[in-house]
Amino acid sequence: MNQLPGVTAAIPRFRLRRGPRPPSARMSPLARREARYGFLFISPWIVGFLAFTLFPMVATLAFTFLNITLAQEEPLRFVGLDNWTRMAGDQHVWDSLGVTLRFAALWLPISIIVPFTVAVGLNSKYVRGASLMRTLFFVPYVVPFVAGVLVWEQMLGDTGWVNAFLKLVGVDSPPSWLFDAGWIYPALILMGIWGIGAGIVINLAGLRGIPTELYEAARIDGAGAWATLRNVTIPMMSPILFYTLILGVVDVLQYFLVPLVLKNGTGDPAGATLFYNLNLYKTFFTYQQMSYGATLAWFLFGITLVVTLILFALSRRWVYYAGER
Amino acid sequence: MSVAATVAQGDQGGARRSRRRRTAAEWTRIAIVTTAFAAVLIAFLSPLAYSALLSLKSPSQITQANSPGLPSDPATFTWQGKEYPVYYVPLPDGTTRELAIVKKGRTASDFIDPANPDAGTITWQGSWRNLDQPWQLAPQWDNYAKVWDLINFPRALFNTVALALIGTIGTVLSCLLVAYGFARFRFPGRGLLFTILLATIFLPGAVILIPTYTIFVKIGWVGTWLPLLVPAFFANAYDVFLLRQYLLTIPRDLDEAAMIDGAGPWRILRSVVLPQAWPVIVAVSIFTFVYAWNDFFGPLIYLAGHGDIQPLQVVLANFHGVYYKNPALIQVGNMLTLGIPVLLFILFQRVFIRGIVITGVEK
Numbered sequence: 171m172n173q174l175p176g177v178t179a180a181i182p183r184f185r186l187r188r189g190p191r192p193p194s195a196r197m198s199p200l201a202r203r204e205a206r207y208g209f210l211f212i213s214p215w216i217v218g219f220l221a222f223t224l225f226p227m228v229a230t231l232a233f234t235f236l237n238i239t240l241a242q243e244e245p246l247r248f249v250g251l252d253n254w255t256r257m258a259g260d261q262h263v264w265d266s267l268g269v270t271l272r273f274a275a276l277w278l279p280i281s282i283i284v285p286f287t288v289a290v291g292l293n294s295k296y297v298r299g300a301s302l303m304r305t306l307f308f309v310p311y312v313v314p315f316v317a318g319v320l321v322w323e324q325m326l327g328d329t330g331w332v333n334a335f336l337k338l339v340g341v342d343s344p345p346s347w348l349f350d351a352g353w354i355y356p357a358l359i360l361m362g363i364w365g366i367g368a369g370i371v372i373n374l375a376g377l378r379g380i381p382t383e384l385y386e387a388a389r390i391d392g393a394g395a396w397a398t399l400r401n402v403t404i405p406m407m408s409p410i411l412f413y414t415l416i417l418g419v420v421d422v423l424q425y426f427l428v429p430l431v432l433k434n435g436t437g438d439p440a441g442a443t444l445f446y447n448l449n450l451y452k453t454f455f456t457y458q459q460m461s462y463g464a465t466l467a468w469f470l471f472g473i474t475l476v477v478t479l480i481l482f483a484l485s486r487r488w489v490y491y492a493g494e495r
Numbered sequence: 496m497s498v499a500a501t502v503a504q505g506d507q508g509g510a511r512r513s514r515r516r517r518t519a520a521e522w523t524r525i526a527i528v529t530t531a532f533a534a535v536l537i538a539f540l541s542p543l544a545y546s547a548l549l550s551l552k553s554p555s556q557i558t559q560a561n562s563p564g565l566p567s568d569p570a571t572f573t574w575q576g577k578e579y580p581v582y583y584v585p586l587p588d589g590t591t592r593e594l595a596i597v598k599k600g601r602t603a604s605d606f607i608d609p610a611n612p613d614a615g616t617i618t619w620q621g622s623w624r625n626l627d628q629p630w631q632l633a634p635q636w637d638n639y640a641k642v643w644d645l646i647n648f649p650r651a652l653f654n655t656v657a658l659a660l661i662g663t664i665g666t667v668l669s670c671l672l673v674a675y676g677f678a679r680f681r682f683p684g685r686g687l688l689f690t691i692l693l694a695t696i697f698l699p700g701a702v703i704l705i706p707t708y709t710i711f712v713k714i715g716w717v718g719t720w721l722p723l724l725v726p727a728f729f730a731n732a733y734d735v736f737l738l739r740q741y742l743l744t745i746p747r748d749l750d751e752a753a754m755i756d757g758a759g760p761w762r763i764l765r766s767v768v769l770p771q772a773w774p775v776i777v778a779v780s781i782f783t784f785v786y787a788w789n790d791f792f793g794p795l796i797y798l799a800g801h802g803d804i805q806p807l808q809v810v811l812a813n814f815h816g817v818y819y820k821n822p823a824l825i826q827v828g829n830m831l832t833l834g835i836p837v838l839l840f841i842l843f844q845r846v847f848i849r850g851i852v853i854t855g856v857e858k
Binding site: 201204205206207208209210211212214215216217218219221222223225226227229230233238240288291292294296297298299303304305306307308309310312313314315316317318320321322323324325327329330331364368371372375410413416417420423424427431434447450454455460463464466467468470471474478 | 521524525527528529532533535536539540541542543545546549557669672673675676677679680681682683685688691692695696697698699700701702703704705706707708709712726728729730735760785788789791792796807808809811812815816822825826828829830832833836837839840841844847848851852855
């Protein structure tokens with residue numbers, strides 16, 4: 171956990187501002203009263219954190235060594251590493267992990283590059299009405315998720331506008347997006363791109379926060395558009411890109427709701443949408459095997475943690491916090 | 496970056512663009528780039544238009560190839576109390592006229608001219624099946640009435656609004672207290688606790704889901720709204736962060752003045768902080784309301800099988816499971832589900848975008 175302050179520029183700043191805190195033994199009555207009120211006011215979160223986050227996390231780990239099912243037909247007992255060894259030999263788990271990782275490899279770069287590119291474009295001095303466009307790009311983000319999926323199901327169908335457009339520009343046999351294992355990921359990515367409004371807004375705010383002197387300096391040094399992007403924009407945007415990346419990793423490793431709605435959780439076409447979390451969801455929800463589900467969940471958590479920690483370690487090389495160092 | 500600074504940056508738009516006169520070349524570039532972006536934007540929003548149009552089409556139009564994009568019906572002509580379909584009929588003199596078919600035959604059919612029905616029938620040689628039909632605009636508003644009843648829209652809407660409202664009240668109350676605690680009081684471990692709070696944003700939900708679900712089953716909460724509503728009263732990282740950042744920008748002078756007058760922390764919160772914090776409270780409320788409206792997974796697992804207490808999205812997903820072969824009705828369901836959040840966003844877009852900027856950029 172001591173890695174986390176690096177997440178954000180904000181956290182270390184709080185520490186610096188406050189200075190060394192007095193040891194509680196030497197707190198004045200007034201300070202003690204203040205602290206009591208502080209704890210009182212944050213107590214809803216502390217209770218909620220203990221009850222709905224920390225306790226379930228620990229319980230999930232405990233579940234992995236037990237034989238809990240929802241019906242609990244067998245007596246509850248300690249099963250050691252049985253769940254873990256079962257998982258190690260479970261081909262479904264590895265196949266579904268492969269699906270998730272393949273999709274993540276496609277989606278992650280797109281989920282970072284597309285909103286960044288659109289924001290850079292909207293921030294250009296050649297675009298009129300950028301604020302209005304930013305707002306309109308945001309609209310699909312507030313469309314309820316199920317409605318969005320079902321809109322796209324028709325858009326990508328045989329008679330949908332996507333294929334109508336492709337036919338118009340001369341593609342004779344446009345793909346069967348949702349029924350062809352080779353086209354389902356591009357289809358899911360299109361649906362994902364539809365929700366990048368928040369990413370555009372965040373990137374745009376970041377771009378507008380870059381001091382204009384930096385661009386003037388770059389211009390005086392004779393830097394072209396590309397060099398300016400590489401040496402000014404990207405380093406200055408790196409904390410935001412990094413934040414997007416970390417949240418993107420956490421999200422994409424848990425991805426499964428779109429295929430769940432689209433394909434009713436069948437994994438069609440040809441198992442291409444049998445994501446890791448879909449398997450996890452079925453294990454605990456459909457088959458009600460709580461202990462085995464918990465094992466899958468902790469394994470996913472472990473993968474997420476390892477990937478994020480690696481990204482944090484690498485971030486020191488490329489993420490630049492202005493004003494921090 | 497303070498909230499005020501962020502907001503100012505968000506709104507400055509073209510302020511820093513230079514005021515000098517532009518050359519013709521620059522105007523051309525502006526026209527090209529802006530048009531390109533507008534085209535991308537239109538493509539980006541086209542699914543909404545597609546859904547809206549599809550929701551008004553009749554099943555027969557959807558199944559027919561080469562039917563027009565707008566919701567239409569084949570044109571008909573009513574003559575002497577009977578409806579006759581209209582076709583484009585190529586006549587021997589080389590012209591094509593819209594005629595209504597009154598008697599169909601395999602090799603020859605009888606038509607009348609809708610412009611002059613009393614002139615009698617015109618017999619045309621050829622198979623009427625090869626003729627094209629003109630279409631007339633005919634939005635099927637009836638689709639909406641159908642789906643309204645099929646999914647029991649008023650009940651689903653009530654469930655959605657009630658869940659979103661109660662959840663929003665709980666979230667705003669609890670997050671305001673927690674944010675006030677973090678922003679205004681010094682206590683041991685404050686920095687660490689705040690870091691833990693922010694770290695929960697990065698925690699995958701799967702790792703806490705299973706015991707939570709199991710316990711909710713055991714205590715009989717599954718099949719009720721409690722699993723969705725109770726946690727809302729215990730604060731969440733995003734909204735605490737948003738509120739705290741705002742509270743930090745409110746000067747402490749008034750707090751201290753009130754304190755000297757003998758006001759306690761509760762009194763200060765009510766009489767000094769609240770009146771100044773209402774813009775951010777409005778923001779968090781609208782935000783939370785739309786997020787609660789759009790929550791799908793929670794209601795899906797906790798309200799499965801309880802159709803009478805499910806919110807719109809779950810009802811819509813179930814409706815899709817049954818009526819997936821009737822795209823028009825599915826799109827009606829979509830329109831009914833997305834209408835209110837999209838409307839709320841359009842009304843409060845400034846508030847929304849500000850909220851996204853603060854949580855996304857400052858952390």
